[in-house]
Amino acid sequence: MNTTTSVPPLKEKQAASLPANRETVLSVKDMKKKIGGKMIIHDVSFDVQAGEIFGFLGPNGSGKTTTIRMLVGLIKPTQGKVLICGDNIQEDPEEALKHVGCIVENPEVYSYMTGWENLEHFARMQRGIDVARIEEVVAIVGLEQRIHDKVKTYSLGMRQRLGIAQALLGRPKLLILDEPTNGLDPKGIKELREFVRMLANQGMSLFISSHLLSEIQLMCDRVAIISQGRVLAVGTVDELVNQAGEYVVWQFDQPEAGRKLLASESGLQFIGDDKHAIDEGILAGLKGAIVTTMVIERIPSVVEKAVRAGIGVLSVQRIAPTLEELFLKMTEGESIG
Amino acid sequence: MDRLLPLIQNETLKIWKKKRFYVVILVLLVLIPIFTYAQMKISENNAKNFKDWRNQLVQQINDMQNALSSDRIPEEWKRFRRIAVQQLQYYLDQNVNPNSPDGVTFTREFMSNSVTLFYPLLVLAIASDLVSGERSTGTIKMLLTRPVRRWKILFSKLVALTLYVSLIVIASGILCYLISGAFFGYGGWNMPIFTGFLINGATVDSTYVHAVPQWLYMLMQSGLIWFSSMTVAVLALMVSVLVRSTAASIVTMMAAVIAGTILSSMSSSWESAKYVFAVNLQLTDYLQGSPPPIEGMTLTFSLITLALWAVGALIVSFRVFTKQDILN
Numbered sequence: 150m151n152t153t154t155s156v157p158p159l160k161e162k163q164a165a166s167l168p169a170n171r172e173t174v175l176s177v178k179d180m181k182k183k184i185g186g187k188m189i190i191h192d193v194s195f196d197v198q199a200g201e202i203f204g205f206l207g208p209n210g211s212g213k214t215t216t217i218r219m220l221v222g223l224i225k226p227t228q229g230k231v232l233i234c235g236d237n238i239q240e241d242p243e244e245a246l247k248h249v250g251c252i253v254e255n256p257e258v259y260s261y262m263t264g265w266e267n268l269e270h271f272a273r274m275q276r277g278i279d280v281a282r283i284e285e286v287v288a289i290v291g292l293e294q295r296i297h298d299k300v301k302t303y304s305l306g307m308r309q310r311l312g313i314a315q316a317l318l319g320r321p322k323l324l325i326l327d328e329p330t331n332g333l334d335p336k337g338i339k340e341l342r343e344f345v346r347m348l349a350n351q352g353m354s355l356f357i358s359s360h361l362l363s364e365i366q367l368m369c370d371r372v373a374i375i376s377q378g379r380v381l382a383v384g385t386v387d388e389l390v391n392q393a394g395e396y397v398v399w400q401f402d403q404p405e406a407g408r409k410l411l412a413s414e415s416g417l418q419f420i421g422d423d424k425h426a427i428d429e430g431i432l433a434g435l436k437g438a439i440v441t442t443m444v445i446e447r448i449p450s451v452v453e454k455a456v457r458a459g460i461g462v463l464s465v466q467r468i469a470p471t472l473e474e475l476f477l478k479m480t481e482g483e484s485i486g
Numbered sequence: 487m488d489r490l491l492p493l494i495q496n497e498t499l500k501i502w503k504k505k506r507f508y509v510v511i512l513v514l515l516v517l518i519p520i521f522t523y524a525q526m527k528i529s530e531n532n533a534k535n536f537k538d539w540r541n542q543l544v545q546q547i548n549d550m551q552n553a554l555s556s557d558r559i560p561e562e563w564k565r566f567r568r569i570a571v572q573q574l575q576y577y578l579d580q581n582v583n584p585n586s587p588d589g590v591t592f593t594r595e596f597m598s599n600s601v602t603l604f605y606p607l608l609v610l611a612i613a614s615d616l617v618s619g620e621r622s623t624g625t626i627k628m629l630l631t632r633p634v635r636r637w638k639i640l641f642s643k644l645v646a647l648t649l650y651v652s653l654i655v656i657a658s659g660i661l662c663y664l665i666s667g668a669f670f671g672y673g674g675w676n677m678p679i680f681t682g683f684l685i686n687g688a689t690v691d692s693t694y695v696h697a698v699p700q701w702l703y704m705l706m707q708s709g710l711i712w713f714s715s716m717t718v719a720v721l722a723l724m725v726s727v728l729v730r731s732t733a734a735s736i737v738t739m740m741a742a743v744i745a746g747t748i749l750s751s752m753s754s755s756w757e758s759a760k761y762v763f764a765v766n767l768q769l770t771d772y773l774q775g776s777p778p779p780i781e782g783m784t785l786t787f788s789l790i791t792l793a794l795w796a797v798g799a800l801i802v803s804f805r806v807f808t809k810q811d812i813l814n
Contacts, residue, residue: 184811184813218811218812221631222630222631223627223630223631223811223812224811224812224813225809225811242633242635243633243634243635245633246631246632246633247633249631251631253627253631254624254627255624257624257625257627257628258625258628259500259503259623259625260623261503261504261505262500262503266499266503270496270499270500271628271632273492273493273495273496274492274493274496274629274632274633274634275632275633275634312628315628319633
């Protein structure tokens with residue numbers, strides 16, 4: 150856990166903010182993985198508590214999927230251990246995996262069988278799952294209409310639902326979803342978000358990986374950030390985003406005068422075009438936008454000053470940094486590239 | 487065991503749903519009539535030329551003996567001919583027609599001729615993608631993240647495979663009998679077949695030769711075919727654990743089986759080739775009394791060699807499958 154020492158206040162805050170009596174569903178301790186002589190995962194540690202939605206955030210190739218594979222026993226860690234509800238996945242996979250439902254990468258099911266046959270197949274692999282339970286999960290994911298069709302006729306979204314239905318069959322305490330929004334349309338993403346929230350409200354813990362900060366921000370309670378196989382920080386989403394700082398983007402009817410006005414404001418910093426990491430798509434619509442960082446509470450007084458000086462404020466926007474920016478802030482000088 | 491039964495059911499169902507067994511049946515349904523037709527043509531021809539099957543046998547023996555006196559025939563072939571002559575003579579002496587045209591005889595010969603190439607091919611149709619198929623479609627991730635130990639999953643695949651190999655042997659026998667019987671008649675169950683020829687170099691020792699009814703001979707032969715098919719199946723299972731792509735898995739196994747057939751026909755000079763599994767697949771030859779491809783090979787030797795290969799393949803399969811990292 151030495152890599153997260155750069156942000157010790159966060160961890161302490163986190164520990165304090167969690168009720169002590171909450172059950173730890175997933176506990177990862179000092180997990181390492183070496184593949185082909187190269188260390189892919191370095192000392193990853195984190196805990197997931199009962200009923201929380203835990204985000205696992207990292208860019209592509211940061212080791213998210215490798216970590217998830219180790220959580221569910223597909224890959225053996227070189228060192229360290231994974232406990233699921235107290236059972237070690239290496240020593241007792243049958244006990245540990247009873248508590249887990251997962252989709253690793255894509256929801257891959259047998260395309261030459263129907264959805265129902267797929268669920269029956271996976272139901273046979275675990276005790277105590279009867280037809281009523283299968284019907285129940287089909288209803289939960291809303292696949293009743295098509296469940297008896299061959300999976301090869303399903304759309305990606307339907308396969309996703311079937312995958313989730315499969316994962317829910319054994320009434321897991323922990324549901325692991327790897328990039329669940331990949332390939333979904335905005336409506337599908339929204340439905341997924343509501344679905345995830347509903348499951349969490351029923352007491353299930355969810356472990357969701359993503360490479361999109363916005364997605365994690367909307368869905369998760371807590372988040373671990375991983376880059377280059379190291380966990381950079383663990384904390385609540387707000388804490389992490391605040392740590393990175395937000396941009397405030399100004400748009401005036403007289404850009405030059407506006408810039409002068411902003412320059413007089415203490416504690417306000419201009420961020421050059423090449424310095425910030427705001428999505429180009431967002432700035433494209435804002436002509437002559439001035440990107441700054443400042444204390445959020447000062448925005449009203451700056452607007453007032455502008456009005457008094459006769460400079461029209463077209464827009465003021467708070468824009469969250471991208472994930473990359475967050476990483477830069479977190480590693481602070483350490484090169485991550 | 488109560489935990490294993492549902493798993494075996496799963497694996498059996500998956501093979502069934504993949505329609506691999508249909509393919510096997512379809513291949514049989516196409517090939518058997520072709521061979522039956524060819525055999526029928528031969529029988530018609532013989533019936534035209536020979537009033538009596540004894541004349542035909544005598545002619546056959548004479549032909550072979552003529553060939554034996556020729557210098558242009560390699561010594562290797564002569565050995566086979568000499569033995570065949572002595573066996574035909576034995577049938578003639580016992581007044582039993584070895585080529586009796588009936589459904590059971592045809593089935594027996596068809597199965598015996600299929601053991602080195604055709605049965606392995608049918609077995610590979612089912613065995614080659616048992617594990618590699620799950621890996622290439624990614625379903626292995628679902629399969630191995632369920633609360634079931636990995637050895638149980640591989641074991642259930644092995645049981646399902648055994649089941650289908652048995653089915654292939656039985657189905658091929660039944661189909662062949664039904665189809666050929668329509669042309670040659672459904673008789674021949676009680677025809678005596680001689681077995682127990684001992685080959686000593688170029689001579690045949692008939693001290694232990696005894697007649698068995700053809701139905702019993704068929705049973706024994708099917709058992710041997712099952713044994714060599716199972717060896718191929720288990721080896722294919724191992725290759726499918728080791729190789730990720732199903733195509734690569736089929737090619738590897740087919741190459742091994744074909745190489746074995748070629749090695750058998752090149753035969754005796756390279757003696758240690760007898761430890762190659764594919765050279766030992768033709769178990770039915772021992773029953774029939776044909777000379778083995780390499781001198782010194784006996785039924786026991788071949789059974790033990792095949793068993794050792796199978797056990798080795800199982801050990802490798804289970805070790806690798808239970809330990810390997812699923813990275814793709």
